[in-house]
Amino acid sequence: MTMIGVAPGAVASTDESPVAAAPAAAPVAAPPVAFGPQPALFTLRDDQGKWFDTGTDIFGTQSLAVAEMPTLNPAGVLGNSVGDIVGNTASVIGKGALSGADLAEVMNLDMAEQVHSVRADGANSPTYADLGVDVTKLLNLDTVRKTAAQLLPANDARLGELDVLIKEFVAEASAAPADKPLDMMKSPAGSKLMNLTKGIRAADAALLPVTINFNVGAENTDTAHMASAIIWPDGASGMPFDQAGAWIGDRTVELTQPGLYAFACKVHPYMLGAVAVDDPLTPGVDFGNKLHIKSRGMNVPSYANIVWQLVQKFFVITNPGNWQHYSDAEATIWDPGFAPAPLLTFDSSGSPQLVMLETYMKDLFSLPSTLKKAGTKPATPGVGEVWFDTQMERYAGKTKSGAATLLNAETWTIDRKIAAPEINMNNPHNMWTDKNEKYLYQTEWFSNMLDVFDKATGKLIRRIEVGPGPTHVMSRTDTDQLHVALGGGGAVMEIAPGGTRIDRRLPVGSPDELVAHPHAHWMSGDAKWMATPNVNLYNASLVDIKKGTFVHKQTGEFPIATGMNPTGTKSYMADFLGASISCISHTKAACIADDGSKVDYKKIDLWEEYDPYSGPAGNWGGLGIQIAVAPDNSGIINANTLTSNLTILDPKTDKIVAWLPCHAGCHGVNFGAKKGGGYYGYVTSKFANVIDVIDIDPNGDGSPADAAVVGTLLADSTSATQMDDTVSEFNGFGGQGVLPVPLAYEGWVQRVPKNATNKQLTCKQRNPVKYKSKC
Numbered sequence: 032m033t034m035i036g037v038a039p040g041a042v043a044s045t046d047e048s049p050v051a052a053a054p055a056a057a058p059v060a061a062p063p064v065a066f067g068p069q070p071a072l073f074t075l076r077d078d079q080g081k082w083f084d085t086g087t088d089i090f091g092t093q094s095l096a097v098a099e100m101p102t103l104n105p106a107g108v109l110g111n112s113v114g115d116i117v118g119n120t121a122s123v124i125g126k127g128a129l130s131g132a133d134l135a136e137v138m139n140l141d142m143a144e145q146v147h148s149v150r151a152d153g154a155n156s157p158t159y160a161d162l163g164v165d166v167t168k169l170l171n172l173d174t175v176r177k178t179a180a181q182l183l184p185a186n187d188a189r190l191g192e193l194d195v196l197i198k199e200f201v202a203e204a205s206a207a208p209a210d211k212p213l214d215m216m217k218s219p220a221g222s223k224l225m226n227l228t229k230g231i232r233a234a235d236a237a238l239l240p241v242t243i244n245f246n247v248g249a250e251n252t253d254t255a256h257m258a259s260a261i262i263w264p265d266g267a268s269g270m271p272f273d274q275a276g277a278w279i280g281d282r283t284v285e286l287t288q289p290g291l292y293a294f295a296c297k298v299h300p301y302m303l304g305a306v307a308v309d310d311p312l313t314p315g316v317d318f319g320n321k322l323h324i325k326s327r328g329m330n331v332p333s334y335a336n337i338v339w340q341l342v343q344k345f346f347v348i349t350n351p352g353n354w355q356h357y358s359d360a361e362a363t364i365w366d367p368g369f370a371p372a373p374l375l376t377f378d379s380s381g382s383p384q385l386v387m388l389e390t391y392m393k394d395l396f397s398l399p400s401t402l403k404k405a406g407t408k409p410a411t412p413g414v415g416e417v418w419f420d421t422q423m424e425r426y427a428g429k430t431k432s433g434a435a436t437l438l439n440a441e442t443w444t445i446d447r448k449i450a451a452p453e454i455n456m457n458n459p460h461n462m463w464t465d466k467n468e469k470y471l472y473q474t475e476w477f478s479n480m481l482d483v484f485d486k487a488t489g490k491l492i493r494r495i496e497v498g499p500g501p502t503h504v505m506s507r508t509d510t511d512q513l514h515v516a517l518g519g520g521g522a523v524m525e526i527a528p529g530g531t532r533i534d535r536r537l538p539v540g541s542p543d544e545l546v547a548h549p550h551a552h553w554m555s556g557d558a559k560w561m562a563t564p565n566v567n568l569y570n571a572s573l574v575d576i577k578k579g580t581f582v583h584k585q586t587g588e589f590p591i592a593t594g595m596n597p598t599g600t601k602s603y604m605a606d607f608l609g610a611s612i613s614c615i616s617h618t619k620a621a622c623i624a625d626d627g628s629k630v631d632y633k634k635i636d637l638w639e640e641y642d643p644y645s646g647p648a649g650n651w652g653g654l655g656i657q658i659a660v661a662p663d664n665s666g667i668i669n670a671n672t673l674t675s676n677l678t679i680l681d682p683k684t685d686k687i688v689a690w691l692p693c694h695a696g697c698h699g700v701n702f703g704a705k706k707g708g709g710y711y712g713y714v715t716s717k718f719a720n721v722i723d724v725i726d727i728d729p730n731g732d733g734s735p736a737d738a739a740v741v742g743t744l745l746a747d748s749t750s751a752t753q754m755d756d757t758v759s760e761f762n763g764f765g766g767q768g769v770l771p772v773p774l775a776y777e778g779w780v781q782r783v784p785k786n787a788t789n790k791q792l793t794c795k796q797r798n799p800v801k802y803k804s805k806c
Contacts, residue, residue, distance in 0.1 A: 068127025070242035071096040073258065073304045075296065076251045077431055077457060077477045079423050079761065080351045083258075083294065083304025084251075087130050090143045090370045091350035096243070096306045097137055097316065100289050101125035102182065103237040124181045125311060127241055137309065137316065139169055139371040146371035146389050149209070156208035157390065162371075166205050170314050170373045170385065172197045178311040179231055189227065196224040200314075204385075210394035212334065212376070212384040215314070225383055228312050240285035241308050245294075247279050253431075253457050253478040254500050255279050255519045256296045258304070261608075262341070264290030264319030265330055271323070276546030276567065277499060277519040290319020291333070293345070297548055297566050298500045298519045299476065300591070300607060301348055301672075301696070301717065315373035315385050326588060326608040329643060334376040334384045336646035340653065342369075342388075343396055344673055347695055347718055351423075354764060355695045355719035359406030359745050366399035379644060409711070409724050409742040413440030414704040414791045415772050418471065419715050419722060420459045421448070421746055423765025426756040428452035433459045433765060434756075435473055435484070436746060438722060440703060440711075440771070448748050449473075449489045450756040456482060461503040461551070461699075461768030465528060466511045466782045468772055472530060474501040474515065476767075481515055483530040486772075489755060497524045497533070503551045503768065507576065508778040509558040516549040516563060523549060523563060523574070537579055539563045539572035547572070551592035551657060555599030556778020556800075560617055562602040564590035571604055573617060585632050587611040594658040594667060596621075596682055597777040597800050603682075605655040605669055610637045612655065612669055612678070614685050623685040633685055637671070637678060650690040652678045657700040657768075661710050662775045662799040666727040666735025668712045670697040677714065677725070679738045688736040694719035696766075702727070703771025708793045710775065711741075715766025720746050722766060775799075 073096070074084045083094040102124040126133055135141055142164045149157050159166050167173055179193055199220035207213055215221040245258040255277035263270040267288040274282065277298050286292055289310040296302035309316045318333040324341070331337060346369050347353045353367035374386045392398065417440050422433040429452040437447040449471075450456060460476035464486060471484040479499050483492045500519025506512065512534060513526040525535040540547035549563035549572070561574040564586065571584040571593075584602075587609025594603040601621040604613040612635040614622035622633040640649030653673030660667050660682055667680040675697055679689035696717030702710045705726070712725035724742030727735050746763035748754060773783040773792065777800045783789045794806035 068099070068101040068123055068125055068239065068241070069130075070244055071098055071128035071306060072244045072246065073294070074251055075245065075247045075256045075258070075302065077253060079425075079432060080349050082296070082299070082302035082349070085304070087134055089134070089138055090140065090368050091352040092346060094304045094349040095345075096128055096304070097134055098128045098241040098286070098306060098308050099125040099137075099311050100241060100308050101127055101239040103239050123239065124178070125239075136168075137171060137174065137372075139164075142169065142371045143368070143389075146387075147368050149390065151210065151394070156210045156394070158206055159209045159387075160205040162209055162390075164371075166201045167197065169371065169387075170201070170204065171311075171316065172201065172314055174311050175228060175314060179228070182231060182312070189231065193224075193227060196220050196227060200224050209387050210390040212386050212391070215383040215385055217382075221385075224314065228314075232310065232312050238289075238310070240287045241306070243284050243286060243292075243306060245282045245284075247281075249279070253475075255298070256302065257298055258282060258294045259297050259325075260284075260292065261295050261325045262291055262293035262305075263323050264288040264292070265321040265323060267292075271325060276521075276548065288319065289313075289317035291322060291338075293341070297589075300566075300589075303345055303349055305345060313375055315375035318374050318376045320377045320381070326610065327643075331643055332377050332379050332381075334378045334386070335644040337643035338376075339392070339395055340673060343392055344654075346392075351761065353718075354761075355402055355716075357402055357405040357719060357721050357743075357745060359404065362404050363402045364399050365402050403743075405721050405743050405745050407743045408443045409726070412443075412706045413711050413724075413771070414706050415440055415788045416446075417703055417713050417722075418462050418770040418772065419699060419713065419746070420461065420473075420767040421763060421765045422458050422460060422476070422767045423717065423761045424448075424450070424758055424763070425760040426450045426452060427759045428756040429455045431455050431457035431477070432761075433457070435459055435462060435471065438744065438746075441706075443742065443744055445746065445748055445752050447489055447753040448755075448758075449484060450754070451482065451484075451491055452756045454482065454491060454494060459767075460501075462770040463504045463506055463513070464770065464772055464774065465506060466779075467784050468786075470529060471770075472504045472513060474504050476500060476502060476518065481513075481526065481530055489753065493530055495526065495530045495533070497526065498522070502549075505552065505554050506779075507554065507558045508556055508782065514552065514554060514561060516552045518548055518550050518566075521547040521549075523552060523561065535579065537561075537574055537576075537581075539565060539574065539581055540568060544568060553593040553595040553602060555595060556597065556776060557599055558778070560595075560599055562593045562595060562604075562615070562617075564593055564604050566591055566607070571602070571613075571615060573602075573615070584615040586613040586615065587634060591655075592657045594660040596660050597662060597664050603658050603660065603667060603669075603680075605658040607654055607656065610653050610655070611635060612637065612658065612680070623683070625686070635680065635685060635687065637687075650676070652676060652690075656698050659700040659702055659712065661702050661712070661727050661735075662777060662780065663710065663795070663802075664799075665710070665733050666738060668700045668714065668725060668727065668738075670700050670714055672696050672698060672717070679727075679735050681735055683733075688734070689738050691725065691738060691740055693723060694721060697723075699767050699769040701769035701771055702775055704773065704775045704792055704796050706791055708795060711771075713769045713771060715746075715769055717765055717767065719766070720763030722746050
């Protein structure tokens with residue numbers, strides 16, 4: 032255990048280690064010999080847009096690799112063969128991972144700005160000719176011709192036939208709308224072209240895999256990570272690629288089928304990397320016939336709506352240029368870019384659909400769009416202050432990102448940011464305070480540290496090493512000890528008040544299980560229960576805090592965050608990949624079934640009005656993250672980062688009653704007191720520089736059906752903000768955990784200190800459960 036003190040009272044180091052820094056990495060075999068074709072390398076970093084760093088740049092994203100699937104040419108007998116293997120007994124056609132000019136050619140990067148600037152003329156779609164570029168090159172038909180020439184004998188008649196078909200298909204495509212799919216089988220030349228190239232490939236199907244390497248090293252990151260497959264083509268062997276827990280070192284996987292592959296770090300799930308493996312003999316870049324998505328057992332046609340939803344989110348998350356920049360002076364235009372790449376997808380009938388990514392995405396998602404002027408202040412002030420982490424902010428005085436940001440809930444101004452350059456604070460994620468409101472406890476998600484600040488001055492008091500990837504922190508109401516979940520480990524650490532020492536390690540998984548990786552836990556106000564969502568086990572642990580024992584509870588897929596009702600009888604888990612919310616009872620059945628009866632478990636489906644192939648028929652949610660229950664049990668807010676909206680539920684019925692909008696990457700949710708009575712929900716967004724204020728029950732009737740967004744405020748620092756460093760980039764971005772002070776929840780609110788701010792709390796706010804007898 033290591034503690035670094037910078038103020039009187041700091042605790043010295045000891046040799047005790049509360050938890051292993053990371054699960055031991057299994058021995059890694061040497062990567063397969065690449066016979067000419069290059070492997071792709073993902074370097075996992077603590078850096079925005081480079082979390083899975085390829086070392087390349089595709090129109091702003093550095094987390095996308097593109098590879099040509101190689102073809103083995105035995106003894107060099109195919110056409111114009113290249114790339115001899117040892118001994119010249121065979122050669123390989125295809126370059127593997129692409130970079131430089133080869134990558135630019137396949138992804139049309141020289142045309143990116145030109146294609147991006149083309150807009151639909153009213154209701155009329157732009158045609159391929161309107162794009163003003165070489166359509167043969169745009170659709171990668173030049174690569175098709177070159178590959179065919181390498182595979183076929185020089186005098187093969189099919190090369191002449193291919194030339195004719197390419198010319199005819201370009202003429203057809205030039206008149207077609209560029210923002211709609213091109214159905215290749217409905218195109219006279221396109222259907223013949225697909226059949227011809229299919230026949231050439233069938234005669235020589237000796238495709239070699241593409242090698243992908245992942246590196247997690249101390250020079251690039253301060254903690255362990257994972258590289259888990261979340262999308263892969265149907266038929267790809269060795270999938271889903273995954274690991275038992277977070278690791279440091281190197282891992283290798285071979286991609287055996289053309290198509291789209293995507294990987295995520297389970298510890299930090301917005302860390303994304305993707306690989307498009309292309310068969311260069313087909314038009315466009317291959318997405319595969321069908322794609323497995325690690326959610327609900329999906330195996331969908333690659334043209335399915337859910338694929339485009341995920342692709343859109345990938346380009347927003349991994350390209351900081353695509354983040355939503357709000358202003359409090361005027362409305363702004365959000366015009367995210369993708370890439371002018373033609374993608375070969377397949378519909379539900381198996382028919383190939385050629386899609387121009389840049390123009391198709393703009394049409395599907397109605398882009399560009401207008402972002403309303405920010406700075407709307409709620410008419411009624413809140414009570415106290417709202418701390419939240421702006422994790423993506425870069426600072427001049429440190430190499431790691433992020434700060435703790437203070438919003439004054441009475442004036443609605445940003446009053447302070449704590450970047451802590453003296454410790455190079457690394458991606459601060461979530462916060463809590465003590466019973467005296469003296470300390471600000473701050474987790475460093477991409478490190479292994481918990482920081483303790485003086486909340487009034489922003490000065491660092493001490494740091495304590497707690498274990499890999501600390502995510503969320505809360506306090507026990509009876510002892511004021513802290514509970515810190517280790518997102519990169521398998522336990523919750525119990526820390527002495529003030530963060531002075533490790534008191535206890537509370538395991539949330541068994542030795543014979545995978546590493547649990549608990550994320551956003553919650554605790555009951557009577558200090559009896561703690562519920563942890565275990566992202567790597569796909570379940571929850573209900574911990575008896577005093578005994579230190581646990582039982583597993585059912586959840587949906589990839590539970591990531593917890594809310595708990597005020598009486599501590601049931602918890603709600605946001606199922607990140609399950610597109611659901613799980614209600615779990617602690618002891619007796621407490622969840623409310625649709626017929627009104629009480630049940631032990633209830634799955635609340637966020638896809639009742641969504642079909643993953645055809646798209647939404649109404650409101651729907653996806654990739655739900657933080658979830659919070661109002662202190663008076665009036666409502667629940669769940670933030671959905673895929674769909675940029677909020678699900679509003681009534682915990683008295685456990686049903687969805689409303690939906691509200693939020694912003695790119697909406698993430699953090701927590702409740703604070705509203706002046707005069709009631710509660711505000713505060714919602715942050717990772718990829719937008721704003722924080723929203725939600726009135727969960729505007730008319731005070733106990734129903735959240737009328738919940739409303741009553742404020743949208745910039746998270747940027749101003750000239751009046753107290754700073755310990757200078758923001759160099761991404762001011763106000765990276766909204767994550769939220770901490771309103773005073774703590775408004777049952778068990779905590781009764782213990783808040785006496786001061787002028789807390790005197791504003793009403794009797795009902797001080798007694799959210801027993802107000803009828805107390806007030």
